Amino acid sequence: MTDTADPVTTHQAEDDARNEQILIWVNGRIVPKAQAMVSVYDSGFMLGDGVWEGIRLYDGRWAFLDEHIERLFEAAKAIDLDIALTPEQVAQAIFDTQAANGMQTDAHARLMVTRGVKHRPFQHPSLSRSGPTMVIIMEHSRPKIPRPIRLATVPHLRGLPMTQDPKLNSHSKLNCILACIAAEKAGADEALMLDVHGFVNTTNACNFFIVRKGEVWTSTGDYCMNGITRGKVIQLCRDNGIPVFERNFSLVDTYSADEAFLTGTFGAQTPVGMIDGRVIGSGEMGPMTERLRGLYKAMVAA
Numbered sequence: 001m002t003d004t005a006d007p008v009t010t011h012q013a014e015d016d017a018r019n020e021q022i023l024i025w026v027n028g029r030i031v032p033k034a035q036a037m038v039s040v041y042d043s044g045f046m047l048g049d050g051v052w053e054g055i056r057l058y059d060g061r062w063a064f065l066d067e068h069i070e071r072l073f074e075a076a077k078a079i080d081l082d083i084a085l086t087p088e089q090v091a092q093a094i095f096d097t098q099a100a101n102g103m104q105t106d107a108h109a110r111l112m113v114t115r116g117v118k119h120r121p122f123q124h125p126s127l128s129r130s131g132p133t134m135v136i137i138m139e140h141s142r143p144k145i146p147r148p149i150r151l152a153t154v155p156h157l158r159g160l161p162m163t164q165d166p167k168l169n170s171h172s173k174l175n176c177i178l179a180c181i182a183a184e185k186a187g188a189d190e191a192l193m194l195d196v197h198g199f200v201n202t203t204n205a206c207n208f209f210i211v212r213k214g215e216v217w218t219s220t221g222d223y224c225m226n227g228i229t230r231g232k233v234i235q236l237c238r239d240n241g242i243p244v245f246e247r248n249f250s251l252v253d254t255y256s257a258d259e260a261f262l263t264g265t266f267g268a269q270t271p272v273g274m275i276d277g278r279v280i281g282s283g284e285m286g287p288m289t290e291r292l293r294g295l296y297k298a299m300v301a302a
């Protein structure tokens with residue numbers, strides 16, 4: 001039986017003992033998990049200087065792989081990091097890791113590229129001279145949350161683009177981690193973050209949607225990660241005659257929503273049951289969230 005007080009995360013999966021035996025791609029070598037290491041001088045370890053993608057395998061195919069690889073290269077360009085592989089070679093590395101692990105479905109890959117090993121232990125990027133470090137951790141992963149997620153709003157904001165643009169999927173996640181810690185200390189599972197104007201924006205690890213009177217609302221997108229799942233949900237609404245709006249809205253609109261849900265590659269669409277102690281709708285997954293989950297599943301299968 002699940003204790004409803006237990007913290008639940010949006011990235012929770014069924015326990016799978018096979019994950020102790022997985023093989024990990026490290027700079028072109030595929031090695032057992034226990035031997036998968038990077039240097040203590042690595043730019044990612046020292047400074048969070050890198051970019052990453054989370055990708056999911058459904059029935060033999062990596063969902064929206066081209067879009068994930070494109071976003072990875074865009075982020076790398078933004079931080080002036082040379083991945084030193086072509087997009088096709090990055091895709092091949094994913095396929096090689098999948099084949100080595102014999103994975104067919106229900107797997108999740110975290111693909112990370114950092115500025116590599118530093119010559120000396122200091123910040124300046126010119127000290128990273130040996131080329132990038134790339135790692136692919138691929139785990140057996142079937143998302144499983146025992147109940148809808150509880151969120152708490154926190155003082156940590158989704159900032160302006162000139163202070164670490166929230167559109168960057170960077171290794172430096174401290175703002176999101178502090179937000180998540182604050183939410184946990186407030187008795188919730190994860191954090192709901194506002195933008196610099198106080199409008200509801202996103203959570204520490206996923207994009208955020210509400211449903212009001214048959215309409216689906218999400219933030220303008222100005223201060224959040226350009227989630228691929230977010231984009232797919234908006235597209236699915238448009239294709240299926242569901243009114244969808246990218247707009248500013250506040251906590252007042254949010255507390256009285258009929259439903260709320262999160263989107264992300266890991267969990268697809270995750271229902272939200274409570275925000276700041278207010279039950280959202282019935283507190284369970286609502287009909288629109290369920291419908292969008294079905295439409296998304298069909299889209300991935302197609």
Ligand SMILES: Cc1ncc(COP(=O)(O)O)c(C=O)c1O
Pocket residue numbers: 054169176202203204205206207225226227228229230263264265266
């Ligand atoms: C802050 C944040 N928001 C949203 C997302 C979801 O993005 P996607 O749907 O592309 O997985 C992520 C995942 O990387 C994220 O880190």
